Amino acid sequence: MPKIKAEKKSRVHNEVAKQGIMFNKSFGQHILKNPLIITSMLDKSALRSTDVVLEIGPGTGNMTVKILERVKKVIACEIDPRLVAELQKRVQGTPFQPKLQIMVGDVLKTELPFFDICVANIPYQISSPLVFKLLLHRPFFRCAVLMFQREFAHRLVAKPGDKLYCRLSINTQLLARVDLLMKVGKNNFRPPPKVESSVVRIEPKNPPPPINFKEWDGLTRIAFVRKNKTLAAAFKQTATLITLDKNYKVHCSVNNIEIPADFDIKAKVENILVKLNLDQKRARTMDIDDFMQALHGFNSEGIHFS
Known part of the structure; x- marks a missing residue:
């Protein structure tokens, strides 16, 4: 039995080593590896060829490259310099290179530029502050298609009387229309997180409610x-x-x-x-x-x- 466990563990390590990167748990790094889920998220974003897309936490660029195929420009915000280098290497010498702008740093402390759509697999520990940073961002964006921890996603859409209904629910729903799009199992990530995930579509109310x-x-x-x-x-x-x-x-x-x-x-x-x-x-x-x-x-x- 211990032998099987050891083999499984070494397989995971080989997977990550192949990429040349050990993922940093403090940044909540779980790379989405399933191309079908990436394609589905992009389809649900209804991307246009003229769009500027903000991607938060692009990781090794699995989703970034797919977005670049469809839009005018991608602004990728990444905190980990090792992953920035990986992403730059991936687009170097391709037609995508001039369409990609990388912002290095913590997205919560970064002044965000104009964008039409936000698509991201969000590091879970910044979920709540990030939602409000996006919703209070001006000028308005069209929509955001975001991956969250499943319970957090359910809090975003909870209604009065629901067990998960909380301040996050009502504050988000004041500023935006929120829809649950799909469930994503933990095995679609490398390394797998401890929790299941869900994808949510957030569309800011424009004009916003006349309220401070x-x-x-x-x-x-x-x-x-x-x-x-x-x-x-x-x-x-x-x-x-x-x-x-x-x-x-x-x-x-x-x-x-x-x-x-x-x-x-x-x-x-x-x-x-x-x-x-x-x-x-x-x-x-x-x-x-x-x-x-x-x-x-x-x-x-x-x-x-x-």
Whole structure:
């Protein structure tokens, strides 16, 4: 038995060694090796020959080369200099070379240029911040077809009342239409990750909802800290009340509003929630309209979240 295990392990090592690269776990490097899945992702992106495509984490370029066949330009953002060298080697002396621009560095810290479509097998540990970096990027892009850990993908599309419904779900759905496209098993990667994956299509809402996203994010952060509790309970947290009190006093001073000597932020927040009929609502069952109503109700009374 141990012999079979050892043989299997050495086969995996030979596979990776053939490529000349040991993958870096801290970067979440799992190279998508199945060409059928790559083709399917590109088909679902509806690429046009005039498109500029952003690819995040191109790895050794299996997907990059396929995209280059179909579009005007690919901007590949890669953090690992060894993989950058591999990618450059792969296109050198081919007609693809002038169509490929490589940005070396951490995509979360990089100012992204204009692009029409984003296609990527995302390193899973940057999934959430990356989704919002893309959705708040301007000018708007047409859509993104992205591979995520399966549970994360299900959170993106979860509806009020679903077990996985969370702040990520509602914040994403405020800014975009999200669809699950397909499941991808772990054996389609080298090395295989510990979890299954899914591909998601994200299409930004253009124009975006007429809402200050920082304010919205601040409100949903409070509501979803304990998503099964009522809003009345969520807003009783001492740290929350201290922040809202400070924000209210700034609002009053900027607008020359006098604050009564007996002002009590806790009572004010409770009154607003009761007036809006939201005090007994729970974040896990609230939809976008409920949160819009809450945000408008609080803002109109001078209570701000950012």
